[in-house]
Amino acid sequence: MTTARAVTDVNATGRDRAVAAAREVLAQHPPATTPQRDFLTACFDAGLAWVQFPEGLGGSGVEQGVQAEVDALLQGAGGPVPFDLNPMGYGMAGPTLMAHASQELKERLLRPLYVCDEIWCQLFSEPGAGSDLAGLGTRAVRQGDEWVVNGQKVWTSKAHLARWALLLARTDPDQPKHRGLTYFVLDMTDPGVEVRPLRQMTGEAEFNEVYLRDARIPDSHRLGEVGEGWGVAMTTLMNERNAIGGGSSVRGTGSIASALDLWCEREDLRTPALRARLLELFVRADAARLTGDRQRVEQGARPAGPEATLNKLVGAELNQEVYEFCIDMLGPEAALYSGYDAEPGPTPEGQDLARKFLRSRANTIEGGTSEVLRNIIGERLLGLPGDIRVDTGKPWKEVPRG
Amino acid sequence: MAESATRFAFTEEHDGLRDLVRSFVTRRVDETAVRDQLTSDRGFDLETWQALGSDLGVLGLALPEAAGGDGAGVVPLAIVAHELGRMPSGLPLLGSVVLAGTVLAGCGRADLVQEVVAGREVLSLVATDARGRWAPDATGITASDGRLTGRAALVLDAVGADALVVVADGGDGPALFLVRAGAAGLTVSAQSQLDLTRRLAVVELRDTPAERLEGDAPALVAAARDVGAVVLAAEAVGAMEQLLRMSVDYAGQRLQFGRAIGSFQGVKHRCADMYAAVEQSRSTAYHAAWTLDDPSLDDPRIATDLATVETAGDYLAVVKDTVQVHGGIGFTWEHPAHLYYKRAVSDATLLGGRAAAAQRLADSILGESA
Numbered sequence: 001m002t003t004a005r006a007v008t009d010v011n012a013t014g015r016d017r018a019v020a021a022a023r024e025v026l027a028q029h030p031p032a033t034t035p036q037r038d039f040l041t042a043c044f045d046a047g048l049a050w051v052q053f054p055e056g057l058g059g060s061g062v063e064q065g066v067q068a069e070v071d072a073l074l075q076g077a078g079g080p081v082p083f084d085l086n087p088m089g090y091g092m093a094g095p096t097l098m099a100h101a102s103q104e105l106k107e108r109l110l111r112p113l114y115v116c117d118e119i120w121c122q123l124f125s126e127p128g129a130g131s132d133l134a135g136l137g138t139r140a141v142r143q144g145d146e147w148v149v150n151g152q153k154v155w156t157s158k159a160h161l162a163r164w165a166l167l168l169a170r171t172d173p174d175q176p177k178h179r180g181l182t183y184f185v186l187d188m189t190d191p192g193v194e195v196r197p198l199r200q201m202t203g204e205a206e207f208n209e210v211y212l213r214d215a216r217i218p219d220s221h222r223l224g225e226v227g228e229g230w231g232v233a234m235t236t237l238m239n240e241r242n243a244i245g246g247g248s249s250v251r252g253t254g255s256i257a258s259a260l261d262l263w264c265e266r267e268d269l270r271t272p273a274l275r276a277r278l279l280e281l282f283v284r285a286d287a288a289r290l291t292g293d294r295q296r297v298e299q300g301a302r303p304a305g306p307e308a309t310l311n312k313l314v315g316a317e318l319n320q321e322v323y324e325f326c327i328d329m330l331g332p333e334a335a336l337y338s339g340y341d342a343e344p345g346p347t348p349e350g351q352d353l354a355r356k357f358l359r360s361r362a363n364t365i366e367g368g369t370s371e372v373l374r375n376i377i378g379e380r381l382l383g384l385p386g387d388i389r390v391d392t393g394k395p396w397k398e399v400p401r402g
Numbered sequence: 403m404a405e406s407a408t409r410f411a412f413t414e415e416h417d418g419l420r421d422l423v424r425s426f427v428t429r430r431v432d433e434t435a436v437r438d439q440l441t442s443d444r445g446f447d448l449e450t451w452q453a454l455g456s457d458l459g460v461l462g463l464a465l466p467e468a469a470g471g472d473g474a475g476v477v478p479l480a481i482v483a484h485e486l487g488r489m490p491s492g493l494p495l496l497g498s499v500v501l502a503g504t505v506l507a508g509c510g511r512a513d514l515v516q517e518v519v520a521g522r523e524v525l526s527l528v529a530t531d532a533r534g535r536w537a538p539d540a541t542g543i544t545a546s547d548g549r550l551t552g553r554a555a556l557v558l559d560a561v562g563a564d565a566l567v568v569v570a571d572g573g574d575g576p577a578l579f580l581v582r583a584g585a586a587g588l589t590v591s592a593q594s595q596l597d598l599t600r601r602l603a604v605v606e607l608r609d610t611p612a613e614r615l616e617g618d619a620p621a622l623v624a625a626a627r628d629v630g631a632v633v634l635a636a637e638a639v640g641a642m643e644q645l646l647r648m649s650v651d652y653a654g655q656r657l658q659f660g661r662a663i664g665s666f667q668g669v670k671h672r673c674a675d676m677y678a679a680v681e682q683s684r685s686t687a688y689h690a691a692w693t694l695d696d697p698s699l700d701d702p703r704i705a706t707d708l709a710t711v712e713t714a715g716d717y718l719a720v721v722k723d724t725v726q727v728h729g730g731i732g733f734t735w736e737h738p739a740h741l742y743y744k745r746a747v748s749d750a751t752l753l754g755g756r757a758a759a760a761q762r763l764a765d766s767i768l769g770e771s772a
Contacts, residue, residue, distance in 0.1 A: 166490040263768055275771060279711075279764040287712045290685035297410040314678055371667070377677055380669035382650045 015069070016064030021046040021060065031078035037210060039079060040115040048074065053098055057110050068249055068296045082114060088158060089113040089120030093166055095239045097185075100223040109164065110400070121162035123153040123186065124223045124233065125209055128401050131372045132192050133168070133237075134177045134230060135391075135401065137213060140169035140184065141275045147171075147184065147222070149192070155366070159195045159208035162188045167217070168233050170227055173397040180396050181229035185221040192216060202358045203340030237368070238308055250291050255319040255360075256285035264325050281322055288314045297397070306380045313373040316363035323357035325398050347393040409692040409699055410685075419460065419478055423485035426458060433738050436491045436599065443592070444562040445492030445601040448521075454493070455521025461499050462519030464629060469507035470515035476629055480636040480691035487640025488744040489738075490599045494524050497559025497760055501527035501631050504626035507579060509617035514565070526560040528568040528605050529623050531586055537755040538569050538576060538623040543607060545572035548614065551587075558752065560603040561592045565770040568605075568612065572722045578620040579612035586610060597748035599741060627753050628706045632694060634749055635687035635709040638717040639744055642680045645720050648738075649673055649727040668692075669727060676723050679716035686712040704766060710759035714750040721746045728764075753765075 027041045043049055044058045051067045053059025075081055082090040093113060097106055112118040129136035138151025149169055159165070165186040172180035186193070192215030197205035224232040252260055263270065263278055292311055299307070327334040330353065336352050339345070364370040378384040391399045412420075430450050438447050455461045463469025464479035479500075486495060502525035503518045517523035531537040534556030543552030550570050560566060566581045581588060588610035595602055625659075650673055653664030663669045690709035693700040721743045725732040734738045750756045764771065 108541070123439050183574075202505060260767075272771065275764060275768055276760075278768060279760055282767055283708060283711050283715075283763070286684070286708055287682035290689045291681055293412040294685045294688070297408060310678055310681055313674075314682070331591035331770055374671040375667065377674035378664070382646075382673055383675060384650060384670050385662045385671075387665055387667065388661065 005096045014060060015066045018048065018051050018062050018066050018070050019073065020268075021248055022048055022070045023399075026074065026077050026079070026227055031074075031080070035116050036080050036085075037117075040082065041111075043074065043079075044111055047096045049110075050094055050098070052264075053094075053110075055176045057098070057106055058094075058114055064299060065296045068293070070325075072249065079145065082116075085116045086113060086119050088122045088162075088166070089116075089118070089164075092122060092236045092239050092279045093120040093164070096166060096223065096236045099235045100183070101185075102220070105221070109185070118163040119158055119161045121156050121159045121165045121188070121210075122158075122236070123156060123165045123167040123212075124236075126152060127154050133233070133394070134181065135399065136168060136181070137401070138167075138168060138169045139173075140167075140171050140182060140217070142171070142226075143218070145219050147182075147217045147219065149184075149186070149217060151212050153210040153212070154198065154207075156195075156208045156210050157206055159188065159210050160197065164188060165210075166236060168229050169395065171229075174395050175227065177391065177396040177399065178230045179227055181233070182226050183223045183229035183232035184217045185223065186217055189261065190217075197342070199363060200344055202355055203342060205342050238306070240389050249289060251286060252282075253283065253287065254289070254315075255322045255356070256282060258356060259322050259325050259329075262329055262353070266329070269331065274325070274329055277325055281318070281325060284314075284318055285322070288318060306376055309368065309373045309376045310381075312367060313370055313377070316360075316370060319363045320360045323353065323360045326353045327357050409696075410688060416462060416478065420481050422458060422483060423460060423482050423513075424488075424515045426454065427488055428487050429737065430492070431489050433489060433741075436702045436741070438491055439492055440497050440598045444483060445599065446494065447566045449626070451493055451524075452521035455519055458768050460758050461495070462503075462515070462721050464500075464611040465503055465507045465515055465519065468512070470512035471503075471519060472509060476632055477688070478695040479629070480483065480632055480688060481710065483633040483636035484640040484687075487637030488644040490597075490637070490641060490741055492505070492599050492601055494559035494691060496528075496630055496633055497526050497557075498524045498563070500624045500630045501558065504629055505509055505578065505617065505756045506615075508622040508625065509615040512616065514580075517564075520670075523564040524559060524562065525565050525567060526557060526563040527626065528554045528560070528566050529625070530554045530556050536627075536752075536758070538620060538627070541569050541572070541576070543570040545570040545577065545579060545612065545614075547724065549609045550581065551609055552607055554605045556593065556602045557590075558602060559599065560590050560605050562665050563590070566590075566605065568607070569623060570612075572614075576623075578615040578617050578619045578622070580615055581607065581610055585612070595748070596746040599745050600748065625724065628694060628702060630753050631706045631759070632690045634752060635683070635690060635713040637683050638713040638746070638749065639680065640685050641745070642676070642683060642717055642720045645724040645739070645742055646676045646680055649724050653727055671725060676720045679720050680701075683713040683716040703764075704763065707763040708757040711756055714746075714756040714759075717746040718750065754767045 025042045025046050031039055031041050047055055047060030048070050049058030051060050051062050051070055052062050052064040094110060097109055102193045113120060124133060126136045126138060140147045140149045165188050167184045167186040168181055170180050171182040192213050196209045198209050199205045201306040259278055259281060295307055334354060379386055439447060461480050462471035463474040464476045467473035483495060486493060498518055503515055505527055506514045518525055529538040529541060531542045532553045532555055541554055543550055543554060550568055564583050568579045568581055569576050570579055587610040589606045590603050593602050593604060653669050653673060654662050656663045686709040690705040693702050693705035725739050728737060728739060731737050
């Protein structure tokens with residue numbers, strides 16, 4: 001056995017080895033009978049967490065495109081979906097740490113992140129800095145080997161559960177906005193951190209406000225150089241859009257599944273006009289799915305780039321239209337809602353569509369508004385000239401805010 | 403057979419083929435060359451066509467080796483169509499090579515396929531009815547004692563063709579016949595068209611002598627149609643790429659209110675939407691091509707119909723956006739936008755068109771309609 005494998009390994013490509021490793025994990029740790037943490041630990045040790053990472057840090061050093069194939073195997077066999085368990089951790093913190101953290105931090109943080117011992121959140125947006133993220137005002141001031149942080153962050157999902165946060169803060173207000181930012185990993189258990197739930201349109205509080213009052217961060221938890229936080233944040237944001245827009249490679253999954261299920265289950269509500277509309281949505285969903293597949297192949301080992309913004313843009317608008325279709329198909333039944341309690345109980349059958357319908361309004365705002373994404377596509381991918389700006393070159397503190 | 407490779411992973415051979423055809427198209431099938439042919443009888447330059455077939459040797463890629471092709475698969479053919487699509491022309495790739503060629507290959511007529519892929523002979527498949535509807539099951543043409551009678555409209559690439567492959571009913575369902583140009587009782591008349599680039603014709607047969615071809619007509623025509631749908635989809639991707647580039651260049655240069663119009667979000671966002679459309683189309687077109695080469699990837703029926711519905715819709719959207727971004731200049735005869743626009747409208751009706759593809763797709767995904 002050992003000899004045969006050694007021979008195979010010499011000739012096998014990285015892809016073959018990763019696929020073989022995934023099969024081995026499934027054979028040794030059947031998802032149905034293995035505790036989630038043990039399964040994730042086995043995946044991490046087998047280099048299947050982020051296949052493009054180096055060995056020992058959850059990867060196998062193979063191109064990123066192989067991840068889709070590995071995930072299809074692991075998740076197809078009933079394995080957990082790391083992105084769902086720890087979205088900011090798996091989707092954003094992992095790639096950001098890999099690109100910018102010290103070896104010591106990578107070794108300390110990546111494994112507990114992947115096995116979900118430690119949940120992550122992202123402290124970027126502020127009440128005064130939404131689309132114009134680089135205009136944020138949370139201040140970090142250096143005191144010896146520490147940084148002292150003051151400010152308010154908003155739209156932070158998982159903050160109440162998180163052990164760590166990705167934090168973008170202003171370290172030099174005299175510089176133009178992009179140049180005065182620095183990027184940190186913040187310990188959410190610091191006494192200077194207060195998390196408050198933020199109630200949203202659906203009634204729930206999926207997000208939080210985070211107040212930072214003299215929160216302290218050791219300088220060893222800084223990612224990248226002082227004043228170069230914007231570049232680090234770009235790694236995170238590109239992976240955020242990748243994660244939101246990456247999508248499944250299985251036909252009929254994702255938001256379109258809600259519409260297809262409804263169509264299938266409610267023959268009494270079908271009309272020819274709805275049929276034509278649903279077909280159009282299906283085609284768009286499947287084209288977007290195939291585009292995700294294609295980009296994963298084309299991207300290979302390259303880091304996530306602005307191409308990911310396309311999938312986020314298309315996916316967000318599609319989600320909204322899919323749920324609008326469901327509401328239209330439901331007709332008068334759409335007038336019901338299962339309740340606006342901040343912590344809703346189980347949703348009666350059919351009524352979770354109304355919740356998803358309301359929730360999808362945020363899709364074209366969160367993770368980059370559709371307007372900003374179209375600007376990015378226009379300017380960064382197509383090379384169109386930028387809009388005329390009034391803040392270029394001005395020190396951050398002189399730019400009007402409100 | 404085409405080797406089974408990772409879907410969407412283009413090889414060095416693919417890249418080389420793309421470069422070869424792109425360079426040829428840039429030199430030989432530019433706007434001037436296409437405009438020169440707008441009012442010609444055939445609608446294309448025979449020397450250019452023969453150069454593609456004989457010098458470049460890129461016309462037989464998807465046809466089996468045993469039947470006179472190269473057996474390289476549909477993906478390389480899609481690459482050729484993609485590049486040729488950048489400037490819509492009358493070159494008879496769809497009618498002669500893909501439709502007639504695929505059917506002839508299935509009938510074991512390597513002798514004719516070799517002539518077709520070399521560009522020495524142009525053939526056309528007659529599978530529409532008297533009103534021009536794609537009707538391979540019932541063209542309305544009848545066969546009796548080796549002679550054909552009937553009428554078909556909107557026949558692609560029939561003008562100037564050296565021979566026609568005709569679907570006709572000999573009393574026991576659709577069968578295939580070969581009719582040579584100049585045969586008694588045959589007339590082929592060009593129709594006055596919306597699209598100025600491809601030639602469509604009325605074919606009339608009156609007791610016209612024909613040679614019976616050995617082959618399963620419905621199966622062969624259906625296979626040819628699927629490859630044809632992928633070619634149309636890939637051509638649309640090439641056209642859209644060109645239109646997007648044209649629009650972005652113009653929006654970056656055209657000044658109004660003292661600034662490039664592309665700096666206005668109204669124009670920039672339209673261009674971003676065009677980009678999104680091209681990318682979705684590219685995915686569905688090449689997915690369909692890969693699926694025809696390796697049917698384990700997807701249901702070929704769904705993959706081709708998906709490509710047709712997506713690309714036909716995107717092509718129309720992108721060309722309309724192109725006219726809009728260009729403003730007044732985009733509405734002139736001198737600007738090429740209208741050549742693409744008319745082609746997109748016309749393409750969306752060929753081979754059963756977008757409507758039939760959407761209907762089949764709805765039936766398979768959503769169940770038969772009540």
